[in-house]
């Protein structure tokens with residue numbers, strides 16, 4: 001266990017019910033011991049990267065992407081194990097997939113505090129943040145000072161990628177109802193600070209709107 005560090009995770013999905021997967025994956029992260037979700041960006045619809053004019057590109061559906069900000073007491077490799085277990089729980093099978101090809105769920109550790117790390121399993125910061133609008137756009141929403149640890153501004157990096165085509169805000173998770181799961185409390189488990197509305201809350205809110213209209 002270490003002192004709490006601020007973490008940014010990039011989530012992407014383009015196989016199966018991508019929105020339901022992302023919403024449920026954020027719920028799972030919020031339940032993870034030693035990890036608290038403190039903010040979640042909007043869910044963006046993004047064209048596959050690399051783009052079609054790149055020889056590495058793969059023909060596949062659009063992705064949905066979001067970025068989670070969290071606080072964690074987990075060491076980076078322990079956090080990576082948790083995120084890979086979560087990917088597997090949503091049907092990810094690394095042995096049967098293509099690099100940069102379609103996947104039910106991908107979770108990248110973008111930043112863990114100011115750590116700089118290069119091991120066989122983990123590179124921090126994630127080496128391809130600056131090339132990817134599908135990361136930069138949602139990251140900008142949840143990163144208070146808008147700068148990478150090396151001082152590069154996200155807005156500047158995005159300008160370098162311009163023109164941005166085909167990235168659209170799809171929905172906010174606050175508007176996607178889900179089952180309410182009690183949050184674990186206790187030492188070593190910073191309480192989760194992000195909760196999706198339960199089905200009843202959303203039904204209630206819609207009912208209330210209906211009565212007014």
Ligand code: A4P
Pocket residue numbers: 011012013046047048049050063064065094098099100101106107108109110120121122123124125126127128134
């Ligand atoms: N690994 C090393 N550093 C990290 C890190 N910081 N975070 C290792 C996560 N994993 C890290 O990962 C391969 C290995 O990288 C892992 O076993 C881990 O030990 P992977 O998830 O299979 O990813 P990859 O295919 O090698 O590539 P990369 O660069 O992580 O790309 P992505 O993001 O995983 O590529 N287009 C859009 N619009 N939206 C997307 O979300 N995603 C991908 C998938 C391609 N195109 C996309 C999107």
Ligand code: MG
Pocket residue numbers: 106107108
């Ligand atoms: Mg990945």
